[in-house]
Amino acid sequence: MKHHIDFEPIGRRVDVDDDTTILDAARAGGVELMSVCGGVGTCYECKVRVAKGNVTPVTDIEQDALTADDLAQGFRLGCQCAPIGDVKIDIPAESLSTPQRLQVEGQGAEVELDPVAKIFDVEIPPPSLHDLRSDASRLIESIQCDHAAISLVLLSDLSSTLRRLNWRARVIARGDEVIAILPQDQSVLGLAVDIGTTKVAGYLVDLQTGETRAKAGVMNPQIGYGEDVISRIHYANTHKHGRETLQEKIVEGLNQLVDDLCSLANCSRDQIVESVIVGNTVIHHLFAGLPVEQLGEAPYVPAISEALEFRAKEIGLRLAPGAYVFLPPNIAGYVGADHVSMALASGIGETAQTVIGLDIGTNTEISLAHQGRVICCSCPSGPAFEGAHIQDGMRAAPGAIERVQIRGGVIQVHTIADQAAVGMCGSGILDAIAELINVGALDSRGGMKMDHPLTRQREKSKEVVLVDAQHSGHGRDVVITRKDINEIQLAKGAIRAGVEILLKVAGIGSGELDRFIVAGAFGTYLDLESAIRAGMFLDLPRDRFRQIGNAAGSGARRMLVSKNQRAAASDLARRMEYVELTVHPDFEKVFVKGMMF
């Protein structure tokens, strides 16, 4: 007998026979449900929630894997149950493999729609000998906004546009300025972008409905000029037109991203009338063409920390000709608009609770909300979690190991898109380290115990083979080395130190934390247990953690559709207190301790 399975939030329906497990059904339907053990019931990764309908009874394996609370809420393991009749299955973000998580994260920015761009559908009387008003006058009077001005870039095509549209137009005004004139059947879109040091995420949002019409990512093309922001500042300072080159590169990247988004949403860039772009302070400055010299020297002050807006055209970003770019405020040289945006989206600015929020990237920014204060800092965590500086590291792409388990002395891996392994992305590296600690292959200083069966010495390198050459995608072993582990120690030590110093500044202990929010792509895909086991995160009760996806991007989308949210971001930025970690007397001690396992 056939049953329907509706997978949410993916929104995909799969029809299956009796006795087909949810995991098999997911695979058959192209739903990338996580599984490391291959469905034998040892990895517990394929956790799903039965939202509607009935499935086969709970197995012994599920009794071990799931808490009573989980079971009460309908959680099951996908490999252990099969539908009895039609069911609806809800897949938590952490049980989805990377590509589909990218599709569903950051949904539902629930803000009241109040975009800076206002939309008017008008029918304009054409000129005649009895009505000699200028084209601009008749347009402005049609939207009943006497003080409106029309920007030069629009005026240059205004007369032909109005005649081509036969005097029926959708007019978009921003404050007192008319910024676009579209046919009445075209939707009005906004662009939200989170420019990371390594990756760029873009969202196309319908400004009338708030709906996200398309999402896409590109690599930050500035990578070729320096992996981290310090090396990009150096490039800008030491090369002729260095700053201009870095600006051109990122603008080119965004133009490419806009192309991709427009293809996905089947629209034109002329429909994109507004954009909100977030990034760290160095990225922000390089994008806007601002000086970065002073960000490379103490006391590391930004050229500007206030919100900034200008025409997209001014920097060569190709949206609608009259479109604007809004850059939210930043806090300090190393706490940027992206963190303000994340703090906005995660509610850190408004909470009455004591909350840590962190956004892991090449630079990791952390905020602590406690009794009305919001204290923040910046940790140079480096690009190791993006796969850089790791011998077999790679970004989260098909063939990347994203989960590692060691069961009975055997290493099991799960790769993105179930392709043969060719490397490891951040969450895989972190898993590998946590599992190697668990099985006693690593000591507390990160050293490999060479008497452990999983370790080996090869030439000068101590290493562990995760996937051997016979099973890999490129015919070589995929390994994790002592040096890789050291890179991760530096990164996670910096993050842990940042958290510890913020707690010290606030004068509280970790037990007082109500919530520990982890944002960013890597922060969302990482295995929480691994992060805690590796000492990167505090060992708090698990229900205090929230992995919230690209919150900086969500915040950007909020500001895209809401003037109030822009004001809230500026207010939040003014309130946030910046702590310079490196001058804190305890920093070095805490950092060294943080590197330990």
Next chain:
Amino acid sequence: MKHHIDFEPIGRRVDVDDDTTILDAARAGGVELMSVCGGVGTCYECKVRVAKGNVTPVTDIEQDALTADDLAQGFRLGCQCAPIGDVKIDIPAESLSTPQRLQVEGQGAEVELDPVAKIFDVEIPPPSLHDLRSDASRLIESIQCDHAAISLVLLSDLSSTLRRLNWRARVIARGDEVIAILPQDQSVLGLAVDIGTTKVAGYLVDLQTGETRAKAGVMNPQIGYGEDVISRIHYANTHKHGRETLQEKIVEGLNQLVDDLCSLANCSRDQIVESVIVGNTVIHHLFAGLPVEQLGEAPYVPAISEALEFRAKEIGLRLAPGAYVFLPPNIAGYVGADHVSMALASGIGETAQTVIGLDIGTNTEISLAHQGRVICCSCPSGPAFEGAHIQDGMRAAPGAIERVQIRGGVIQVHTIADQAAVGMCGSGILDAIAELINVGALDSRGGMKMDHPLTRQREKSKEVVLVDAQHSGHGRDVVITRKDINEIQLAKGAIRAGVEILLKVAGIGSGELDRFIVAGAFGTYLDLESAIRAGMFLDLPRDRFRQIGNAAGSGARRMLVSKNQRAAASDLARRMEYVELTVHPDFEKVFVKGMMF
């Protein structure tokens, strides 16, 4: 015995012996006092006023030349009197030859200084570990303007500029936007430009004192693409990138003009933070890059009639990087911002009198103020008065005949800079026609009476020789032909028709006019008697006429230094009622009549 003669408003002192006439003294001192007869007392052009001191007694020639009123006010002929002791001589604008008139016209825009750009001299605390405000924040807080923003073009150099100036700066803000940062010892300048169809006049004004620091003119480089605005519209419509080409040309011309002005005033373009640019509607549109197709077809509506402002940089005009361009409102397709500016400067908008104001150019705009109404129209007078379409026509440059008299059957001419004649400029042509009418060489339809001794037939052309080949600067006769006279008839007929139609629309007769104001370079240099004799102007009592120079340029300077004047211009533009001449039922009749002598 030596005497000092101080010539005003030129401001030049000349020392002379007894018995040296004022005219000779002027020539010796390089003061270009007008004289057609060469000092024999027949042309009456060297009229001056003795403002201080004593001169030799009034001669019989002066008794004939001057009214009792003139004599009572101290007016004399420069060729007829010599100083007795030190004197101060005031030269009326009409007695100065063109180049020096250009220097002195349009002085003294007496408006209260209230420029849109505000100036703050500040000392800014530099950043430190205890003061981590961004460079922009510390700048904005120093000018105590919390809502100020800094434009992107400034931000890109802000950090280095503040450090280079050692944190002491002259900050220029425009509304809530910081638009320039200068050293404290540099003056802050504005640019006013009147772009004519043929000629461009520019003024550099100190925004702190209101003083005009430099004046210069260039030809409008668009001339190569059409002599009048209609042919330029045609060019823009029929050539690929035609509109862009015409914009580039005029912007290039202005950049050249700014170079010249900066050399004259010994300053840099970075000091020019604001500009007001006026021109007719087609010129305005082409300058701003706006569409002109609809200006070429009935009902000839502008793309925009409201005041317009944008960054100079947006169109490639090189001033200070953050400088703005302000374009005052226009009225209709053929009554532009230049006429609004002229109406503003001449007080037409505010007068309780009945006043005609006209600005003669390739296109002539006329306004009539009567009982609170201001009615305006546009006449296609063509470029004949600029010397175009005239066989020996030329612009007002050295060697151009600018005055013509016929005494005892002999033609006498005065050329600009007293150089041998090479052609005629507009005022010379008009004089020649008036004098030929006086001596009966022309009939009322403009035909040459071939039995008159001054006329001759040469090949197909009927003509009058003004200067023969032996005395000319290029070895050829300088002549005025029947065809030239016809060109002038068309031009003056159009102007006269415009005046007559406005009087008809207002329902008044010419006798009710309190004032007849003539603006524009040609309008100022022309001989009033000649213009009346030729039937271009109404035959009103002479004291009702005012020749006020480049009033459009004066108005632009007023708007440059005063926000109130900008508001007044917008108000005036809204009030001005446009009359389309060509659809008036009496137009053709009045025009044909206006062509007669």
